[in-house]
Amino acid sequence: MKNNTLLDKLSVMLVSVYLVIVAFWLIVTRKLPSPHFGRIALAYTRKPYSLEIHELRAESGHCWLGSLPGYLLSDKESSSLLVLFENDVPLGPAHAGHDDIRNLGGGRFSHWGTELYFSTSDNSDPRSNGKRYTVREIR
């Protein structure tokens, strides 16, 4: 199926307008979390962040944790701008669900608040696999 009919295009427009109105209502009535637009704008004014992660903690399944500063824009509020590198090779998918990181691993990661939830490319233990893990903010 492709969005190639006039009816589909009309549906997309009408549903988009409707959902924006609903979103506005749910945010105003505090039934949905704030989208943090101000924090997103501020994130573009700072110097890009980078760090080699040394202190790694096991979470569960294939998931490991690393600590990050609280002022960075994370997937908890929006989309983190951080990219995780394993020996300078970017891992991913970024912004992954935490259950997917725990159960599937394979390099999936998520920057959530002050924590980096991540998995290694081969689901090995990052504390003993001899690889280096760094994060960099990419805009």
Place this chain on the structure above:
Amino acid sequence: MMSQKPITQRVFPLLRDPATGVDLQFDGKAFVGGGASFPVVDDIPRFVSSDHYVKSFSFEWNTHHNTQLDCHQGDQSSESEFVQKTNFTPAELRGKLVLDAGVGAGRYADIVSRWGGDVVGVDLSYAVEAAYRNFKDRDNVWIAQADIGNLPFKPASFDAIFSIGVLHHTPNTKNYFMKLIPLLKPGGTIAIWVYPDDESYAIRARWIPFVNKLPIRMFYAWCRWFVPWATIRLNNPWVGAIRRVFPFPTHGLGFEHDILDTFDGYSPRFHGIHSPEEVEGWFREAGLTGIYRPSQWKTCMRGFKPE
């Protein structure tokens, strides 16, 4: 006429009228007994008169009839998830009679069938038509349209029962779970997974009353546009902000999976969310033993009926 697969020898003696409990016989056109008659339409036995409150699933699974089937996709993503959520093994289910409560298009029935189990797949929605097409050539799969809260089977019919991602779409997750337990043989095992009470599921629950007001096909057309548009822009914080208030999945298995999951996440009428402790409590209340969580998926649970 209905095709007579070998599995019917095993299933037909178990059938009974879900309302009266009277045994049913197949007369060549319908299942009859005690004055009741349940027709076979398009080769599928129908124990309900319509798809009632699950019209979105009728649409969804007939549109995405093979999106999640490993046998069509050539991968093992569904099998991997099935094992994680149930801890079932091929050796455990081979030759056993297994109930898939909420079969959909047959994502998990496909696995049990390939493992050598005899699978009875039931669903309230017209997804059974997609499942029937997917498995019409498999001798060990039998599909019927029925309400999992009122199934047409005698007590102690099944060696194993699973219901993954289904019970939370019923009017009462716990009650519908409890209605499955009598169908399990003594010594039999049941595994379920329901939506956890995580933030993203709680947020979806707030959207659902509003999304339910949209015509199903319009919302689906929107999902087909929105999911690819947003997914390729995931690194953009403004799109991230949208995802914060309107969570959508990105499993890394392709757009079709994610479109299906997004539609599936917002369109059903009922969307229960539950804590692991709550689910474990249902298992205890049902008198099951050997209860455990098969994996890191928070709200998957497995238990055994005492001998």
